[in-house]
Structure formats: C-alpha cells, structure tokens
Amino acid sequence: MTSLSRLRLTDFRNHAALDLDLTGAPVCLFGSNGAGKTNILEALSLLGPGRGLRTAPLGDLARRDGPGAWTISAILDTAQKIGVGLDVDTRTPKRVIRIDGAPATASDLAERVRIVWLTPAMDGVFRGGASDRRRFFDRQVLAHMPDHGRISAQYERAMRERNALLERPHVDPAWADALEARMAAAGAQIMLNRQRVLDRLQVSVNDRPEGFFPKADLVLEGDVEGRVEAGWDSGAVEDELRVALMAGRGRDRAAGRTLSGPHRADLGVVHRPSGAPAAQASTGQQKALLIGLILANARALVATRAGPSPLILLDEAAAHLDVHRRAALFDELSSLGGQAWLTGTEALLFEAFADRAQLIEVNDSTAA
Numbered sequence: 206m207t208s209l210s211r212l213r214l215t216d217f218r219n220h221a222a223l224d225l226d227l228t229g230a231p232v233c234l235f236g237s238n239g240a241g242k243t244n245i246l247e248a249l250s251l252l253g254p255g256r257g258l259r260t261a262p263l264g265d266l267a268r269r270d271g272p273g274a275w276t277i278s279a280i281l282d283t284a285q286k287i288g289v290g291l292d293v294d295t296r297t298p299k300r301v302i303r304i305d306g307a308p309a310t311a312s313d314l315a316e317r318v319r320i321v322w323l324t325p326a327m328d329g330v331f332r333g334g335a336s337d338r339r340r341f342f343d344r345q346v347l348a349h350m351p352d353h354g355r356i357s358a359q360y361e362r363a364m365r366e367r368n369a370l371l372e373r374p375h376v377d378p379a380w381a382d383a384l385e386a387r388m389a390a391a392g393a394q395i396m397l398n399r400q401r402v403l404d405r406l407q408v409s410v411n412d413r414p415e416g417f418f419p420k421a422d423l424v425l426e427g428d429v430e431g432r433v434e435a436g437w438d439s440g441a442v443e444d445e446l447r448v449a450l451m452a453g454r455g456r457d458r459a460a461g462r463t464l465s466g467p468h469r470a471d472l473g474v475v476h477r478p479s480g481a482p483a484a485q486a487s488t489g490q491q492k493a494l495l496i497g498l499i500l501a502n503a504r505a506l507v508a509t510r511a512g513p514s515p516l517i518l519l520d521e522a523a524a525h526l527d528v529h530r531r532a533a534l535f536d537e538l539s540s541l542g543g544q545a546w547l548t549g550t551e552a553l554l555f556e557a558f559a560d561r562a563q564l565i566e567v568n569d570s571t572a573a
C-alpha cells in the first residue's frame with residue numbers, strides 16, 4: 206500500500222456521511238475552523254493500532270445525535286477494502302475490523318496500513334514532561350512494531366499487580382519474583398523495540414538532506430536504559446531489569462510505586478545545529494525539529510520495506526511554516542513514497558504543491 210484510493214466515514218464525529226475519491230497524490234484538506242478536518246485525520250489514525258490521534262474513547266467518536274455506531278472504510282491502492290467501526294448491537298459496544306468484508310484483527314490491519322502523524326497537541330513535547338516524550342516516541346515505535354502496544358499493556362498490568370503486592374503488610378517474595386519476572390520479560394521487549402526504532406530513526410535523520418528541517422540527535426534515557434550496553438540480547442536486558450526491580454523493592458514499597466524500569470524512560474533530543482537540548486530551542490525551531498522527526502520516521506518506515514509505506518498525517522503543519530519551508534515540506538512529501546494528508550484553513554497554504562496534490566474542501570455536514 207502506498208495510498209488510499211477512497212475514504213468513507215459514516216456517523217463519525219461531525220461527518221454523517223463523507224465519501225472521498227482520491228487520486229493517490231498528497232491530500233490537502235482545507236476548510237474553516239470546526240469544519241471537521243482534524244476529525245478526518247483522526248479517522249485515518251484509527252486504521253492503525255491504538256486509540257488514534259486524540260486517544261479518544263470509541264464512544265466519543267460517534268456523531269452526536271447519530272445512531273451511536275460509526276464506520277471508517279477505505280479502499281487501498283491494492284484494491285483491498287479495509288474498515289474499522291463501532292458495533293453497538295452487541296451487549297457492550299465493540300470495535301469491529303473488516304478486511305474485504307471478512308472479520309479481521311488489529312494485526313491483520315497493521316500489515317496493510319502504517320501511520321505516522323503530527324498534530325498541534327504535540328507542539329509542547331520537548332518542553333513537557335518525560336511521559337509526554339515517552340508517549341510521543343512509543344507512538345513512533347508502534348508504527349514500526351504494532352505489537353508494542355500489547356507488550357506495553359502486559360508490562361503495565363504486571364507492574365500494577367506488583368505495586369499492589371508491595372502495599373501489603375507481608376510481601377510474599379516468591380510472588381514478587383514472579384511478577385518481576387513478568388515485568389522484566391515485557392520490559393526488555395519494550396526497551397529493545399525502542400532501541401531498534403531509535404537506531405532506525407537516527408539513521409534516517411542522518412540521511413535526510415540538510416535544509417529547512419533541522420536534524421536531531423536522539424538518546425533513550427533512564428536508569429536501566431543507561432546500564433544497557435550495545436549488543437545486549439533480550440535475555441541480558443531482562444536479567445538487568447529483574448535485578449533492578451528486586452533491588453528496588455524496599456524503595457518502591459516506601460514510594461508506593463515502581464521507580465525504575467522502561468515506564469520511566471525519557472527521550473533525549475538535541476537540536477543538532479545549536480547543540481542545545483530541544484527544550485531550549487525556539488518554538489519555531491521545535492516545530493521544525495518535530496516535522497523533521499516525523500518525516501524521518503516516515504522515511505524509516507519506507508526504508509524498512511517490511512510493511513506498507515505509511516500514511517503521513519500532518520494537522521495544521523503548513524500554517525506555521527514560512528513559504529520556503531512549506532515548499533520544502535511539499536517537495537519532501539511528494540518524493541517520500543507514502544500518502545500525505547495535510548490540513549489548513551486556506552487552500553492558498555497549499556499553493557506550492559501546485560498540481561502535485563489533491564485539494565479537498567471540507568464542510569461541516571452536520572451544520573444546520
């Protein structure tokens with residue numbers, strides 16, 4: 206897959222029935238504030254693993270005053286038809302995935318579509334807390350490794366059980382051993398996934414042309430991360446993690462939570478041209494750095510060839526760029542080999558794309 210040839214939404218947020226015929230070129234959605242442009246990108250993001258670009262509960266996605274159910278369906282350039290929807294006829298509403306009409310799983314879908322995105326909500330990621338950056342980076346990892354979310358959930362579950370166990374007056378050491386073994390197994394996988402994707406991303410950043418989007422130097426930071434050496438296999442990382450958890454029992458018991466492990470990791474980002482941490486760069490530099498990272502990750506996904514080339518969703522990115530940067534962005538998107546989706550309030554913003562893009566005006570179909 207390199208692109209979608211059709212996208213249909215029913216009763217998804219403000220779109221009662223939206224049907225877009227696509228040429229395969231980058232798609233530029235324009236329309237006034239509240240028209241439903243971001244809602245369309247959100248729908249696309251739900252074709253991938255996870256809860257999409259607003260991490261909204263499935264029920265919130267249903268159109269107000271609609272039937273409660275919603276569907277997102279797309280035809281790929283391979284002629285395959287994929288769809289995600291919310292079924293409300295079951296006892297508890299549930300997500301349904303279909304491929305060519307037959308029920309399918311999230312992993313089936315992940316083999317066909319990969320997605321990266323950048324939204325204005327991510328603008329503060331370098332200045333925010335470690336958890337923001339971790340979430341941002343895990344999202345990049347997820348595009349490469351659809352299983353990353355499931356493994357992270359396993360880790361979190363074991364950690365919650367361990368935290369609860371440590372609150373008891375008497376802690377059964379064998380039970381703690383068992384929970385820490387589960388945490389270490391999942392945690393090592395998380396750490397290795399992250400490191401593998403970080404390496405791919407850094408290569409991709411380094412390979413990008415010098416130009417309008419500054420390069421970044423990336424490092425995973427954390428107490429366990431800091432001790433893992435290059436070339437360690439998963440067994441060695443797992444052992445290190447298990448030892449750290451066991452050694453930290455008393456401390457964690459006192460703190461009421463687990464203080465070491467990959468759930469505490471941070472992504473260190475240095476703005477290469479200045480050598481300064483990204484958090485100290487100007488707002489504009491941070492935005493350009495973020496765009497560069499997302500483009501680099503899209504390139505890394507294209508380069509791995511182990512899966513389809515990505516959809517690249519850029520919400521309101523064009524408006525923040527001067528005319529030269531905008532042209533550079535469009536040039537890069539045109540040559541990237543995935544389908545880009547951009548939003549903006551004015552068609553004029555996409556002028557430098559000339560005839561290389563498909564411009565679509567979005568209207569609020571529920572507006573009276």
Ligand SMILES: Nc1ncnc2c1ncn2[C@@H]1O[C@H](COP(=O)(O)OP(=O)(O)O)[C@@H](O)[C@H]1O
Nearest residue numbers: 218219238239240241242243244265267268269
């Ligand atoms: N579940 C929903 N049902 C109907 N309308 C919704 C729902 N969720 C959000 N909206 C509407 O969608 C609009 C925002 O859409 P959005 O895609 O963010 O606009 P924009 O084009 O500015 O990106 C708002 O008017 C909001 O009221």
Ligand SMILES: [Mg+2]
Nearest residue numbers: 242243244520
């Ligand atoms: Mg928007």
